[in-house]
Amino acid sequence: MPSNVDARIRKSQAAIISAGLELLGRNSEATLSDIAQQASVGRSTLYRLYETKEQLMRAIGVHCMQCFDAATQHLEKDADSALQAFHLMFKAVLPLSAEMEFLMKLGDAAEQDPELDAIWQKQKRDIALMVDAAKAEGSLSRQVPTAWAVNLVEALFYASWVTGAEEQMDHDALADLAFATFSHGIAQQATRA
Amino acid sequence: MPSNVDARIRKSQAAIISAGLELLGRNSEATLSDIAQQASVGRSTLYRLYETKEQLMRAIGVHCMQCFDAATQHLEKDADSALQAFHLMFKAVLPLSAEMEFLMKLGDAAEQDPELDAIWQKQKRDIALMVDAAKAEGSLSRQVPTAWAVNLVEALFYASWVTGAEEQMDHDALADLAFATFSHGIAQQATRA
DNA sequence: AATTTATGATACATATATGTCCCATAAAAG
């Protein structure tokens, strides 16, 4: 899609978002000068495209959400069951490590910004729906609070990301570990003597 | 213990550490002025006691580690099994929510500071020893990488802390949830048809 | 090819957090 906006702008924006994702992900106090340099873009251009630092953070946050949405959109269609959807989710999300790192490190900054917080809460609501579907299906225990399950998913993202960074494990193996931990951890105990 | 240091210094230090724990935990870009004010202490006093902001962060980090150590020291003695030690650990650690929040939000700042990083790594090594003990005992699966189990513990701390902040759940219930998720999640599957 | 438009470099203004110094005062220590 050509999109009726100047090609130079699109190029600059892409470079800035990518650089910001990397630098702000690694160190949330990275400077706009650092980001401009990393993006091979003049500092003026950055300020022309994003009025303030918060707007840049917001733009990157939105970008991350779009990535997540794109990666997780078709889960419910492709999955055999509501539970399996979580497996596909881990497989789809773990490769987005840069975006994950950004959202992780974002943390407190997100709470202050209403727009970023809205994004974050929407993600959680989507996961909550998946949890409820799995409960309705009978594959997740109704004893487990939905809020716990949702936060557990986030936590498993975190654990996967950290483990992937420390050890040299590929995303697929991590996704399997995460899903096994998730499902066996809060699955309804089928047959117990 | 009177400790041969002036009573005023001890009082100031305690107030500063407490204020820093709270403010830096909530927003890692809190100002030294903010902290001094919250501690009801002159800014000069803060600078007299801690030469730089990093030193203050370090001091708070050390304080947190001491709290964790104090809370988890007797686990292995009191626990019936290596696995149960994790249950006691969750119960002991979750009430330290301020310290947890600080260490969570610390994140990237810790990696930069060698002393804080050393503290962090030591914590992980201690947990790794507990994991290995539980593996040796046969209550945790040897299939699960120790690194994964360690990061899972951290992740469950995170999930517990977030859930506790969102919902109004008491620490004991959260500890039970976390332990159940942990043990059923990576436990050796006893009898499976 | 002509025109429009984004770019990058530079200079400039500003706010703010950090860190230092000093001194009268108050509170411990002896």
Added chain:
DNA sequence: CTTTTATGGGACATATATGTATCATAAATT
């Protein structure tokens, strides 16, 4: 009670990130 010592407040210096404005140049759109 006397001496020692930490405190708090204020003034001061400094570095640095943010944000603004200008303009010649280069790259797109037409």
